[in-house]
Amino acid sequence: MTISDVISTGWKSTDGKRPPAFLLVSAAIVATAALIPVVYLVARSINAGSDWIDIVWRPSTAAVFGRTFLLIALVTIISVAVAVPIAWLTVKSNIPLRRVLSVAAVLPLVMPSFVMATTVIEMYSPKGVLQGWLSGLGVERLPDIYGLGGATLVLVLMTYPYVLLTVRGALRRMDPALEEAARAMGYGPVHTFRAVTLPMLRPAIAGGSLLVALYTLSDFGGVALLRYQTFTSTIMIQYQSSIDRTLAAVLSSILVAIAVLLLLGEGFTRGRGAYHRSTVGAVRVSRRIDIGRWRWAGAAIVGIPVLIGLLIPVAVLIHWLVRGLLNDQQLLPLLIPARNSLYISLLAAVTTVLAALPIAILAVRFQSRLSRFFERAIYIGFGLPGVVVALSLVFFGINVARPLYQSIWMLIFAFVVLFLPASVGALRSSLLQVNPRVEEAAQSLGRSQWRVIFSVTVPLVMPGALAGGAMVFLLTMKELPATLILSPIGYRTLSSSIWSAASEAFFAKTAAAALLLVLVAGVPTAYLTLRGHSDGADESDRVAESDRQSPAETAEVAQ
Amino acid sequence: MKMPWRRQKIDISVQPGVTMGVAGSEAAGVPSTEAGVIELQGVECSYPGSDAPAISEFNLLVKPGEFVSILGRSGAGKTTALRVVAGFERVSSGYVRVGGQLVGSSFVHVPPDQRRIGLVFQDYALFPHLTVAKNVEFGLKGLPAEERRVRIAPVLKMVGMSGYESRYVHELSGGQQQRVAIARALAPDPVALLLDEPFSNLDRQLRAALRRDIKRIVRESGATTLLVTHDREEALATSDRVAVMGENSIEQIGTPEEVYKNPASAAVAKLIGPCELIPGVFRGGVVVTEAGVFPTRVTTDIRMADGQQALALMRASELEIVLAGEEDQRTSTVEMTEFEGEFTEYSIRLDSGTLLRVRRRAEDSVDVGSRVTVHTRGDAKVIVFPV
Numbered sequence: 017m018t019i020s021d022v023i024s025t026g027w028k029s030t031d032g033k034r035p036p037a038f039l040l041v042s043a044a045i046v047a048t049a050a051l052i053p054v055v056y057l058v059a060r061s062i063n064a065g066s067d068w069i070d071i072v073w074r075p076s077t078a079a080v081f082g083r084t085f086l087l088i089a090l091v092t093i094i095s096v097a098v099a100v101p102i103a104w105l106t107v108k109s110n111i112p113l114r115r116v117l118s119v120a121a122v123l124p125l126v127m128p129s130f131v132m133a134t135t136v137i138e139m140y141s142p143k144g145v146l147q148g149w150l151s152g153l154g155v156e157r158l159p160d161i162y163g164l165g166g167a168t169l170v171l172v173l174m175t176y177p178y179v180l181l182t183v184r185g186a187l188r189r190m191d192p193a194l195e196e197a198a199r200a201m202g203y204g205p206v207h208t209f210r211a212v213t214l215p216m217l218r219p220a221i222a223g224g225s226l227l228v229a230l231y232t233l234s235d236f237g238g239v240a241l242l243r244y245q246t247f248t249s250t251i252m253i254q255y256q257s258s259i260d261r262t263l264a265a266v267l268s269s270i271l272v273a274i275a276v277l278l279l280l281g282e283g284f285t286r287g288r289g290a291y292h293r294s295t296v297g298a299v300r301v302s303r304r305i306d307i308g309r310w311r312w313a314g315a316a317i318v319g320i321p322v323l324i325g326l327l328i329p330v331a332v333l334i335h336w337l338v339r340g341l342l343n344d345q346q347l348l349p350l351l352i353p354a355r356n357s358l359y360i361s362l363l364a365a366v367t368t369v370l371a372a373l374p375i376a377i378l379a380v381r382f383q384s385r386l387s388r389f390f391e392r393a394i395y396i397g398f399g400l401p402g403v404v405v406a407l408s409l410v411f412f413g414i415n416v417a418r419p420l421y422q423s424i425w426m427l428i429f430a431f432v433v434l435f436l437p438a439s440v441g442a443l444r445s446s447l448l449q450v451n452p453r454v455e456e457a458a459q460s461l462g463r464s465q466w467r468v469i470f471s472v473t474v475p476l477v478m479p480g481a482l483a484g485g486a487m488v489f490l491l492t493m494k495e496l497p498a499t500l501i502l503s504p505i506g507y508r509t510l511s512s513s514i515w516s517a518a519s520e521a522f523f524a525k526t527a528a529a530a531l532l533l534v535l536v537a538g539v540p541t542a543y544l545t546l547r548g549h550s551d552g553a554d555e556s557d558r559v560a561e562s563d564r565q566s567p568a569e570t571a572e573v574a575q
Numbered sequence: 576m577k578m579p580w581r582r583q584k585i586d587i588s589v590q591p592g593v594t595m596g597v598a599g600s601e602a603a604g605v606p607s608t609e610a611g612v613i614e615l616q617g618v619e620c621s622y623p624g625s626d627a628p629a630i631s632e633f634n635l636l637v638k639p640g641e642f643v644s645i646l647g648r649s650g651a652g653k654t655t656a657l658r659v660v661a662g663f664e665r666v667s668s669g670y671v672r673v674g675g676q677l678v679g680s681s682f683v684h685v686p687p688d689q690r691r692i693g694l695v696f697q698d699y700a701l702f703p704h705l706t707v708a709k710n711v712e713f714g715l716k717g718l719p720a721e722e723r724r725v726r727i728a729p730v731l732k733m734v735g736m737s738g739y740e741s742r743y744v745h746e747l748s749g750g751q752q753q754r755v756a757i758a759r760a761l762a763p764d765p766v767a768l769l770l771d772e773p774f775s776n777l778d779r780q781l782r783a784a785l786r787r788d789i790k791r792i793v794r795e796s797g798a799t800t801l802l803v804t805h806d807r808e809e810a811l812a813t814s815d816r817v818a819v820m821g822e823n824s825i826e827q828i829g830t831p832e833e834v835y836k837n838p839a840s841a842a843v844a845k846l847i848g849p850c851e852l853i854p855g856v857f858r859g860g861v862v863v864t865e866a867g868v869f870p871t872r873v874t875t876d877i878r879m880a881d882g883q884q885a886l887a888l889m890r891a892s893e894l895e896i897v898l899a900g901e902e903d904q905r906t907s908t909v910e911m912t913e914f915e916g917e918f919t920e921y922s923i924r925l926d927s928g929t930l931l932r933v934r935r936r937a938e939d940s941v942d943v944g945s946r947v948t949v950h951t952r953g954d955a956k957v958i959v960f961p962v
Contacts, residue, residue: 453700459687460661460694461714461763468688471713475704 035382036465043374047393050433053408054396057272060265060411071266084233084246084274087164091171091232092225098172099179099224100217102318107187110304111314118184119545121318124325125177126537128494130237130515131530132170134523135329137161137241138336140169145332167244173325174238175231179224186220187213205305226282233274234401236497237515247271248403252497255407265411268404275399330534336527348513348529357510358536360424361492364431365485368439371432372484376443377473381452391440398437405430406501427502431492438491439484446480447473486540493537510536610675611636612767612799613660618669618679620652620659629655631823633669637767637801642793643828644802644810646846647820653803654697656820657769660801661694662687674766693760693798697772699752701744707731707755708740714763727762733792734758750781757789761796768793770802774809786813807847811835819843837874841960844888851931852886854962862887862959865925866949867905872956884962891934893955896921896947906946907931923949 061068071077105111106118139145141161150158159165194216198208233248240249247267254264307314339345375394378387397405409430413421420426450473458468474481499512510533514526615635621628630652637643647653658664659671662678662685671679673692678685693714702710711727718726731737734754744752753773760768773789774782790813793800804810810817811831818828819838827839838844841852855864857879862871864887871887873879899906910930911922919940923931931949941947951957 451698451700453696453698454702456661456663456687457694457696457700457759458702458713459663460690460692461759462688462691462716463713464686464688472702472704476702 035378035384035387036469038466039374039378039382039469040386043378043387043390046371046375046436047390049371049429050394050396050436052412053400053405053430053433054272056408056412057265057269057404060262060408061269064262064266067262068266071263072270077267077270080245080247080250081270083164083244087167087171087239087244087246088229088232088278090164090168091175092228094168094172095176095179095228096221096225098321099176100183100221102176102321103180103183103187105314105318107184108305109307109311109314111307111311111318113315117315117318117322120322120326121180122177122545123538123541124173124321126490126494126534126541127174127326127329128237128496128511128514128530128533128537129170129174129235129239130241130496130511130518131333131526131534132174132325132329133166133238133241134518134526134530135332136166136170136173138332138523139328140166162243164244166242167239170238170242171228171232171235173321175228176321176325178227178231179221182220182224182227183217186217190216222282226278229278230275230399230401233271233278234403234497236403237511237518241518247274248401248497251403251407252500255403255501261407261411264407268407271401271404272399275401279399330531333527333531333534336524337531340524340527346525348517348525350528350532353508353510353513353529354532354536356507357493357533360427360431360509361489363424364428364435364492365488367428368432368435368488369443369481369485372436372439372443373474373481375436376440376447376477377469379440380444380447381455394436394440397433397435400434401497402430402434402495403497403501405433406498409502422504424504424507427499427504430498430502431488431495434495434498435488435491438487439481442484442487443477443480446477446483450476483544486543490537490540490544493533611672612639612641612674613637613801614670614672615656615659616670616672618656618659618666618671620655620664620666622655628667628823630659633659633824635818635825635828637799639799640797642790642800642802642813642815643818644804644814644816645818645820645825646804646807646810648846649805651820652823653805653820654771657694657771657801657803660767661692661769662690691763691766693763693765693768695753695756695760695768695770695773697775699756699776701752701756701759703744705743706740707736707742707744707747710744710755711759711762713759727758730758730762733761733795735788749777750785753777753785754788757792761792761798765798768796768798768800770800772804773802774804774806782809789813811847817847819846838888838958839875841886841888844958844960849891849932851889851929852960853889853925853929853931855885855887855959857881857883857885857959862957865905865927865929866907866923866931869951869957870954871959873960874958875960877961879959879961885959886962888958888960889931891920891932893951893957894931894933895935895950895952896923896933896941897950898941899946899948903946903948906948909941909943909945909947912940912943923947 064071102121106114106121111117137144140158141147142158144158144161147155147158161169190213194212195208198212199205203211233246235246236248236252239246240252247270251264251267251271254267255261258264372394375390379391409426410421413426417426420429454476455468455472458472459465463471494511496511496515499509500515503509503512510529514529514533517523517525517529613635614637615633618633619628619631620633621631633652633656635643635645635656645653645656655664659666659679660673665684666679666681668681670677673690676685677683678690702713705713708724708727708731711730712723715723715726727740728737731740734757736751736754736758739747739751739755744755747755753776757768757773770789774785777785786809802810802813811834814831816828817831817834818825819834820826821840821842827834827843829837834843835847838847844850845852853864853866855862857871858881860871861868862885866889869887871879871885879885896909907923907925909921910924913920913922914937917937918934919937921933921935921941923933925931933949
């Protein structure tokens with residue numbers, strides 16, 4: 017009997033199990049790190065003192081506020097309107113090419129907003145390709161693409177897959193008996209959808225909408241190229257143009273407040289009903305509904321967003337590339353940025369998954385008040401726009417962690433904070449599938465808890481770790497504001513070099529880099545989508561439980 | 576941590592003949608002064624969030640080489656008792672000793688990895704990412720690779736799984752998985768083997784065969800074994816002694832025959848075999864019930880007084896029915912017959928509505944609807960419990 021054994025009986029956790037100290041310590045470090053940006057931001061804003069009130073009540077602030085909300089509302093509503101029919105058509109109907117289309121419909125996720133924006137401007141601006149085609153038909157001039165319209169178009173194309181994934185997951189898990197019961201009680205198909213299906217999908221729609229709204233709030237590249245000023249782009253401009261960063265800090269804290277409001281709003285929409293199945297037993301696969309001669313129309317409804325959101329942008333990029341190569345135009349240097357992007361994304365993926373591991377194990381296996389606190393703490397990254405995290409880390413770097421400032425580790429730090437929820441979510445759902453008895457068996461065979469984690473738990477959650485890592489990789493590749501703010505001077509990644517060319521309207525120069533970015537981002541997306549499809553449902557669909565507990569689990573669906 | 580009992584354990588396992596003698600003959604032959612391999616003394620264990628303890632005042636002594644089963648209905652706390660022994664649950668009072676060492680009490684808790692206990696889980700809990708050989712090898716860490724290979728071969732042979740070394744768990748049937756789970760638990764030469772509902776995931780036919788196999792394997796290995804089950808057949812057929820659990824604690828412990836023949840309480844009787852308990856009045860050595868008047872015996876040292884209310888234990892196999900004559904009192908009706916080949920089981924409805932079952936040879940059958948009187952076969956004595 018060691019003294020620690022004697023002392024340890026003092027530990028109280030809700031299931032009576034005592035987590036090993038190394039797990040607690042590493043989880044505590046991760047949670048503290050995740051809290052640093054918020055703490056710093058708050059401290060900075062408090063320092064601003066009376067300026068704070070001044071800035072908040074400026075008319076210009078109110079105008080940005082209004083524009084941001086208008087964009088969020090439009091993008092969210094349209095994304096839901098686009099995604100719900102697609103979800104229904106790909107799960108419940110017999111449209112042709114159903115399997116191909118259901119994978120393709122998710123793929124616009126790989127497009128970074130700033131790349132999407134350049135191709136949208138090329139295609140649909142008053143001087144764009146579409147105008148060229150239409151002028152033959154007598155259309156004088158297309159409406160201006162810049163501003164609210166263009167920003168909405170770009171963001172809807174990029175974000176509707178979030179709603180699609182959550183709603184599709186809920187549709188797949190929904191017990192078909194519910195709809196059958198309604199039909200048996202004399203409800204017609206349309207009435208059934210309105211009275212049973214749609215209410216059951218409400219949490220999924222709310223969860224997906226939350227992701228769309230948070231993404232819209234945090235996007236920088238797309239709105240900036242389309243010249244629509246939101247909070248995020250205002251903060252970036254403030255940050256880049258002035259020496260005094262107080263304004264940026266204060267605006268950031270308002271941004272955080274908006275994000276918190278959105279998070280709370282999502283919780284509010286859930287209401288008090290239960291959305292999970294009330295019975296046990298296997299869910300039957302519902303029969304697909306024959307929509308007869310509407311089949312091809314259905315396929316078109318699914319296909320059009322894919323066409324506009326993926327195929328046309330890629331075609332535009334290829335067109336630029338070919339034209340550039342033929343005319344011997346100067347293209348962006350590829351090698352170094354591509355290498356940097358890969359390096360940073362891999363590093364971010366590995367670091368984030370490693371950081372997520374103790375949090376996830378603690379949360380699933382050793383539930384206690386402390387483990388719940390750790391989990392909540394890392395969820396903060398879910399609501400924080402990249403620009404806010406990056407700015408806080410700038411302050412933190414300059415004032416506290418000087419050696420880290422201007423090193424790529426600060427950038428990695430930001431990505432870990434931003435993307436921890438996604439990888440904790442993936443690990444968590446993987447861990448929930450591991451029978452805890454297996455770990456107990458290992459322990460009864462003489463391995464200490466620490467060794468059990470490495471010899472049994474980690475190998476078994478490898479699929480979740482890979483999925484989480486793939487998500488982080490994809491998100492890091494596409495990320496712009498944090499990359500711009502925190503990259504060491506002269507350190508160029510694919511996204512930052514595309515951005516600097518695009519922001520000076522040299523769109524064609526970006527072609528090769530943008531194509532490469534889309535291709536590389538496509539690898540993890542394809543992995544995540546296809547992996548899920550082999551077990552009959554998207555991985556992301558599977559983890560998006562309809563009775564989700566927290567928004568962070570929505571986050572894992574995001575990618 | 577050095578295990579003082581390990582030497583002794585190895586000695587046992589290299590001389591299977593000796594152990595078989597111990598396990599096979601009456602466990603009572605072991606001097607009672609000898610320390611048990613597993614010993615629980617006044618143990619209480621509760622789960623956080625529930626007021627009532629899962630087990631309390633729990634006493635159990637398993638002697639070296641003995642096979643003991645804990646029989647109880649689900650929720651009685653029998654798995655908790657097993658997990659207490661294995662070290663997955665902490666006890667709030669009482670003492671847990673394994674191999675003579677104190678491993679659990681309100682102030683001591685030896686973690687499971689230091690208890691050297693072989694545990695076979697209800698769902699086997701084999702490592703899905705490892706092969707059969709690697710699963711069995713898992714508990715042999717610290718030994719050189721060569722020796723590990725040498726050690727697992729005889730264990731796999733014993734459970735009849737030689738040749739499956741490189742298979743993965745999902746490539747095995749349920750019964751095979753269970754054999755591997757037993758091999759894995761036995762390979763590190765544990766102080767004791769714990770089996771948690773080992774047959775519940777198998778279909779009925781496989782169950783009986785595997786039960787015999789496990790009994791043989793355990794005998795061969797000489798391992799001291801504690802099995803937990805809710806299936807009375809399993810408990811009675813496999814073990815040297817059966818510990819019957821009531822609510823939270825053990826109500827009776829003894830050889831299967833003892834427990835079956837002399838159940839200490841109505842609750843034990845119900846758990847140990849199919850039976851009905853019908854109310855009656857004790858009167859001078861007989862019990863007067865609605866079904867008839869029967870000679871009695873008691874299994875506890877409680878004395879029954881004349882006129883005392885009692886419960887009479889009615890077992891289908893001990894009852895007989897006779898067609899009632901005109902003058903017979905206390906008659907009842909044959910409601911249903913179930914032909915089972917050699918035997919027929921009769922459902923007898925008493926006039927108060929109570930149902931009795933009678934199991935008798937299939938010849939000279941009694942028709943449904945007949946009025947009958949109920950007797951014990953050969954006027955055997957009926958066990959009565961005071962109410």
